[in-house]
Amino acid sequence: MSSTIFLLLATLSLLILSTLSTSISPPLYRIHSTNPSLAREEIENFLLGLGEKGMNDDLDVLAHDDMYIYLAAYPNNAPIENVSSDDQEADIAAPPTSEKSSVYHLAQFLNKEAFPVKISSQIQYLGRIGSLLNPAGLPVHHQALNGKIPDGYTSPQKMRSFFEKIALQNPDFVSWVDLGRTFATNLTSIEGRPVNALRINVQSDPAQHKPSVLFASCHHARELITPEIAIAIADVLTAGYQQGDVHISKWLKEYDIWIVPVVNVDGHEFVWSTDNMWRKNRRQLREKSAGRPAAFGVDLNRNYDLGWDSQGGSQEFESETYRGAAPFSEPETQIMKAFSERMHFAKVMDFHSSGQQVLVHYTRTKMPEIMTRFIAAEGKELAETAKYGVRSPSDDAEHQEWQIKRNTAYSFLVETGTSFQPPFPVALQEVRRVWPAVVTFLERPITLRGRVTDASGAPVPNANIVVKQVEWLAGETRNSNPSTGTYHLFLPHGEYDIEVSAQGFSGEVRKVVVSEDSQVVDFVLQSS
Structure with missing residues (x-):
């Protein structure tokens, strides 16, 4: 599972930081770096080279730590005081995956020794951090109403x-x-x-x-x-x-x-x-x-x-x-x-x-x-x-x-x-x-799931589901969904007798072998 998670996380490594004060600040980005040995000077030299290739954004590195590069993006080389909200929507809001995006190239540069970054999976939830980074590279934000909550949290x-x-x-x-x-x-x-x-x-x-x-x-x-x-x-x-x-x-x-x-x-x-x-x-x-x-x-x-x-x-x-x-x-x-x-x-x-x-x-x-x-x-x-x-x-x-x-x-x-x-x-x-x-x-797969229906295929709501080998002790219940007749069970590997019953129907018992994979077992109840 760990290797799968690593690959999934790799697709989520570019974090877009939009701003609260968009009329005076550029969009901010935080890019995960898998090559922390890179010095800030190397990164800035790389960006200087991009600047000569006609990119549609100009980047300014604000902070660099062992995991992340923090930077600001200025659309079409616009100075910060002239960057309006509309400008950002037009020039930066689209996923930075094109050959004209400095953000895209920088992300590839920072990660090329480990894995390519799939930039299309962007995370945009960090916008409320605020519009500036201090010299230590920490986000700043408005003061909380009561003056005690640390800066940055979402009101x-x-x-x-x-x-x-x-x-x-x-x-x-x-x-x-x-x-x-x-x-x-x-x-x-x-x-x-x-x-x-x-x-x-x-x-x-x-x-x-x-x-x-x-x-x-x-x-x-x-x-x-x-x-x-x-x-x-x-x-x-x-x-x-x-x-x-x-x-x-x-x-x-x-x-x-x-x-x-x-x-x-x-x-x-x-x-x-x-x-x-x-x-x-x-x-x-x-x-x-x-x-x-x-x-x-x-x-x-x-x-x-x-x-x-x-x-x-x-x-x-x-x-x-x-x-x-x-x-x-x-x-x-x-x-x-x-x-x-x-x-x-x-x-x-x-x-x-x-x-x-x-x-x-x-x-x-x-x-x-x-x-x-x-x-x-x-x-x-x-x-x-x-x-x-x-x-x-x-x-x-x-x-x-x-x-x-x-x-x-x-x-x-x-x-x-x-x-x-x-x-x-x-x-x-x-x-x-x-x-x-x-x-x-x-x-995580659901080990056992399915539907409880009558002979016509209509859902049987709130059918009682009992696993014979598991004797719950505190009034636990397992029932089919009242709207769809679906049910689900998480069980350890093994063989179980599953009994399904409902008022007005004859009960049914099925023997089921639970394994690593999810399996679907439907129950059709006959009217009693």
């Missing part, structure tokens, strides 16, 4: 604009979905905000009934690396598909992908406006009274129902892990529940910080030993690609654990970074570091 308003723009630019296969309105009878957050997701769903053969994949971020408001990862995934997938990247095209044709950049929308706003270390949502638990302060907030990642009643989270209002009055007491988790039960996600990756670890299986709730070992091994493979560690979750009642209970065994929490809000360049390094785990996650 809630800019984040919404980013995702809305992606949907508007790619209407054929991208949509920005209000999850509460679509799946949960118009639910909003405590303070009335929508919980949104970007859906990337390339139309393919309807008979394929694509499985769904979920990326979620920011259950905990202060963990600001995680929305940046969501932004990166969205931009890589949409830009890569538009530019014909074969790997990304395969993923988008195979999966219906959903990205929730911020689950805790109220807490995220509060982090930016008032308290950058706020973790929970903004439910008021207690009013201020004599000798006792007001209390706010439920830990959304202790509000799911796996182990909530016995072991998940704290019962104290003041605790940062206060679990809420009941499982799914909060509108944000109710939205995630309704959304997930409709979509029946086959794969789930939930980003948090910090720790640089992949969290696997349950914490204290009992799980069948065969599945504990299997999920741990799968999580270890993900972790190794990012050079992360592996551990059990912090507690029960977490989102990714509930997804194992309700929908799929292929569900993981990824603790990114070593702090909640590191300097933004460090956060971007973490985005890059975690990307191989995202690739591995998407590449």
Whole structure:
């Protein structure tokens, strides 16, 4: 798997940095260099040679470290003060793959000793870094509203604009979905905000009934690396598909992908406006009274129902892990529940910080030993690609654990970074570091999938699916999708008896041998 990931990452090595202040600044580029021994003077001499060949852009190297070259591009030799937004759209926005692009030639020069760069797979998510680089080569940005968040992170308003723009630019296969309105009878957050997701769903053969994949971020408001990862995934997938990247095209044709950049929308706003270390949502638990302060907030990642009643989270209002009055007491988790039960996600990756670890299986709730070992091994493979560690979750009642209970065994929490809000360049390094785990996650075949239909071919919704050799212990369910009748199972290699039943139908048992590859096994139920 590691060599495959290396090649995939090679196609994603050119990062285009558009600007916030486009009226006064040129487009910025960051190019991955696989030849760090090159001196800045060698690079500048190479560019001087290009300048004599009539390129359509003039480049200025701003910084050079062991991994990247940072540079600015001036269209048609225009001085910086004369570069307008319209000029950049006309001269630079197109993929720099032509013989007239200095960026293209420089990327080839920097990488020729290792591999050719496939520049058509551009990543454009770094535009919000800002318009300048300081002498140390670190991106700078506007000051955060509360003066405490490090420069560079994407504010809630800019984040919404980013995702809305992606949907508007790619209407054929991208949509920005209000999850509460679509799946949960118009639910909003405590303070009335929508919980949104970007859906990337390339139309393919309807008979394929694509499985769904979920990326979620920011259950905990202060963990600001995680929305940046969501932004990166969205931009890589949409830009890569538009530019014909074969790997990304395969993923988008195979999966219906959903990205929730911020689950805790109220807490995220509060982090930016008032308290950058706020973790929970903004439910008021207690009013201020004599000798006792007001209390706010439920830990959304202790509000799911796996182990909530016995072991998940704290019962104290003041605790940062206060679990809420009941499982799914909060509108944000109710939205995630309704959304997930409709979509029946086959794969789930939930980003948090910090720790640089992949969290696997349950914490204290009992799980069948065969599945504990299997999920741990799968999580270890993900972790190794990012050079992360592996551990059990912090507690029960977490989102990714509930997804194992309700929908799929292929569900993981990824603790990114070593702090909640590191300097933004460090956060971007973490985005890059975690990307191989995202690739591995998407590449992993679903071991067993299919449809449950009646004799006419119509889907049988919510059929109960039981693996005889796996005795789940905490009320876990596996059902066919209520709309399409599809199902999916992640199982270790071996032979299994799969029983499928539904009200009004005779049950069916099939013997299945699970191997490394994905296989499709359909069930046709007869009316009883």
